[in-house]
Amino acid sequence: MNSTTRRHIPAAMLALITVMMSCCMLLGAAAPAHAMEAVKCTGRPNSDDDPTIIMGATQSRITFEASVEEGEGVTQFVLHVPDGTEFNTDDLAVTLLTGDDLMTRTEVPYTETVEGQDIVLDFDEPIMQAGHLNIIVYDVLFPTEGGDMQVGASYTTSDGSADGTAIEGIPTIPVQGISKTEQLSQWLGEQPWVQAWNSNRFLRLFFDPTILVTSFPVVLSGFFMSIAIVAVAFPLAIPLGLLLALMRLSKFPLWRGIATTYVNIVRGTPLFLQIYVAFFGLPLAGLNIPNFPLGVIVMFMNSGAYMCEIFRAGIQSISAGQSEAARSLGMTRAQTMLYVVLPQMFRVVIPNLTSEFILLYKDTSLLAAVGIMELVMYARTIVASTGSITPYIVAALFYLVITLPLSKLTRILEDRSRPKRGRRRRIAQANAAAEAAKAAKAAANTAKEA
Amino acid sequence: MIITRRQFIPLAAGAAAAAFGIAGCSNDTAATTGSTPADTGSAAETSGDGEMTLFEEGKLTFATSPDYPPFENLEDGEYVGLDMDLGRAVAEYLGLECVYTNIDFDGIIPAIVAGGQADAGLSGISITPEREEQVLFSDPYYIDNQAVAVMSDNTAITEENASEALNADTVTIAVQSGSTGADFAAENFPNAKQLPFPNFTDAFAAVQAGKADAVCGNKAVVDQMLAGAYSDEHTVLTSATGEEYAIAVSKDNPALVDAINEAIAALTEDGTLDEIIAKNMG
Structure with a gap:
């Protein structure tokens, strides 16, 4: 403006000059108005x-x-x-x-x-x-x-x-023409049952049907964003967690020190603060990363620290006899870890990893604080403009769609890995031992051939 | 409305609270009447219609988002700013104790609608038709405009070309989610990308960090922020939108709006409001 x-x-100014000049010649003539x-x-x-x-x-x-x-x-x-x-x-x-x-x-x-x-x-x-x-x-x-x-x-x-x-x-x-959902929302708003429903303040605030239908497609796009962040961050966190776990179990104090410090700092501070530091700190340090990769990086680095502890506990839960047996068969430490310990460890930690996935998925909501358009942020913008809590309820549904089936899965996996009868455990142990021996033998053979 | 048993208990509790609220209110106003003779008429009127309900007896609780200097801000744990001074003056006029409760800006209106958190929202809230559907507004106490600021070393967006340069798809504008600044940016710069923050201070930090090119919000706040922590940003565009700031109150509590309006009128009359504005805008 x-x-x-x-x-x-x-x-x-030009006009003014023209006006003055024309005034001299033609008194009273209307100036060509600006x-x-x-x-x-x-x-x-x-x-x-x-x-x-x-x-x-x-x-x-x-x-x-x-x-x-x-x-x-x-x-x-x-x-x-x-x-x-x-x-x-x-x-x-x-x-x-x-x-x-x-x-x-x-x-x-x-x-x-x-x-x-x-x-x-x-x-x-x-x-x-x-x-x-x-x-x-x-x-x-x-x-x-x-x-x-x-x-x-x-x-x-x-x-x-x-x-x-x-x-x-x-x-x-x-x-633009009215959107389908807005049309539906307006139609709903005219229905007597919706009006009756909305006359109850609790129902109107939390379950307003007119806002439910308009916020659904909006929050859906946030759902895809959240899923995308987790889908990239989670697979990246697994190798990081494993690396940290191996470092923490290493004989070298330096590796142990680095991994322990990292894990303690990340687990000892709120994810919320880590997001802030990464979002406002990194660009000042000259690292300007777009929002989505930045969100992914923070999430995977955080999750890696938690996974480190899951993996470490998993590795330590494999009885020492296993690795002793493998070592006595002539396997190196690396071979023992790779062929004997890790395959068993992964089976043990699957339920814990699933819970970690659920946690990570829910924690993406914290990214809303820095304007990353994920589930909660989309819901939040509608809450801000409508003053109704309903979009948050829609967001909650989108979390449950993922977390409920996964919790069920975790339970099934836990039941399976926790043998109920002694006989089964003995069989499982025997199988595991046989497998370990077989793996050790195969490894020893390859080592010999090499 | 048919009251089910499940609804009855909160309703009964609410009614009880309301009853206490009335009692507390009338007692307090009576006290005010005694101490300040000038207010006798108005105070009596307030207690006269006696339907004003307060969330906590004898206290006027305001929901505020203290990230908006010079309107509301936390300094050494103290609520300071124009709104905060106004809230205290209004509460004092009504003979109530002033209490502030901290709620994110976009949560204030829902909190007022839901009740149980605060009696009124006082947080630089502009009157808009959407908000008016949800809550009652008092008379306006301040008129504000919109401003857009960028980093001072930004040569692409200047005061000369701001209105065109900001409306480009390469530009990201940081705003506070749910604010009139967000609406203003969307209406006037539809091609630009928007980066909403729950907290307005973060929008300025985002410009510093290079996460956004510009920040858009209420002029008084932008001015204050630039005068303080963000002196390396400068204003490139202002627009006289003439938004009216008012106090938001639940639609169930019209008596409270009347009382607040009365207080605002009295504070305007005796010059207190002008003093508060001068003190905080200086």
Whole structure:
């Protein structure tokens, strides 16, 4: 807007000179008035899906602004609201923005009349001050089918230089057709049972059907984001956790020291803080990573530390006899670990890894704090604009869709790995021992061949 | 409405609390009446309709998100700022103790609707038609505008080209989620990407960190932030949106709005409001 005024200054001066010159020759001749110019014309976005989309048949607002030159003397202004658009002038706001930065609000007393789609403003006093005439129309409902909406405007000045002169070059407002979910939501809002349901404050706040349907597709996109983060972070965390676990079990104090420090720091501080440090700290250190990979990195580095402990416990749970047997068969430490301990360990830790997956999935919600558009952040933006908790409930459903089946799976796996009868355990032990011996023999053979 | 047994208990509890609230309120206003003779008429009126319910007896609890200087901010654990001073003045006028409770900005309106957290929301909340569907607003106490700031060394977005340069798909604008700044950015710069933060301070930090190109929000706050911790950012665009800040109250509590309106009117009358604004905006 500033730029517009600035552009006007040379134009205004030029006009002034012309006026003075013509005045000398033709006394009283009307100067070619510096006409009002459209500065902006926007509609308020009203879609939950995309914060910049304006939908038809849904509450919106039109903001129109046009420049007025010094001494123009505007007496009447007509704003033509696009055909097929409903509006209400109860909250109509008409202000003249003045001053160098156009930040001073000047009241311009007026009387309004509505003629069809025209809002006619008759100003009590002609507007002589330079500035921007700002008009905000509330309760605007654009046509259902959408399209490019053209707002029209014309004005009349006291000196007669403009009489219903139309203002050119008003930007159109792009309006999209109403979305399916919004349509469903509005239909639901008219149903008596929904109204009865919503008359209960608890139900309205937590389970408002009209918000349930509109927030579902929005939160769904957050669901994919959360899943994508976990889908990348979790597989990456497994090798990290394993590496850390092996380092912690290493004979070398340096490896042990590094791994122990890392694990203790990560497990000893809240993930929330780690997210903040990574999000605001790394860019300052010259590492500017986009949001998604950054989210993945924080999640996998955090999860790696927890997995380290799972793996370490898993490795230690494999009886020492196993590795002693393998070592006595001539396997190296690495071979023992790779062929004997780790295969058994993985079977033991699967239930724990599944719980870790669930935790990691739920923890992605913390990324909302730094604006990563995951499940909770999407829900949160709708909560902020509607003031209803319902989107959070929708988000909760999306968490449960993943966590409930996985918890069930964990239980099944735990039951399976915990033998109920002694006989089975003996058989399992015998099998494991036989397997270990077989693996050891195979390894020894390959070692010999090599 | 048919009351099931499950609903009855909270309802009964609510009614009991309401009863206490009324008692507490009228006692306190009576006390005020005694001490400040000038307020006699108005205070009597408040206790007269006697339906004002308070979450905690004798206390006026405001929900606020103290990340919005100069309106609300925490300094050494103290709530400071224009809103905070106003809240204390309103509570004092009504003869109540002023209590602040910390809720993220986007959670304040739901908290007021749900009840049980606070009596009123006082956190630089602009009046919008959407919010008016959820809560009642007091009379406005401050009028604010929108501003957009970028890093001072940003040569791509300057004061001269801001209105066009900001509306590009390569630009990311940091906003506070659910704020009028987010709406303003979406309406005026639809091509730009938006990065919403629950906490407004983080939006400024994001610009520092290079996570966003610009930050958009209420002008008074942007000015204050730039004057303080973020002096290496500068304002490139301002727009006189004329948003009216008001106190949000539950629709079930119209008497409280009346009482607050009365307090605001009195504080405007005796110049206290102007003093508070001058003190915090200076």
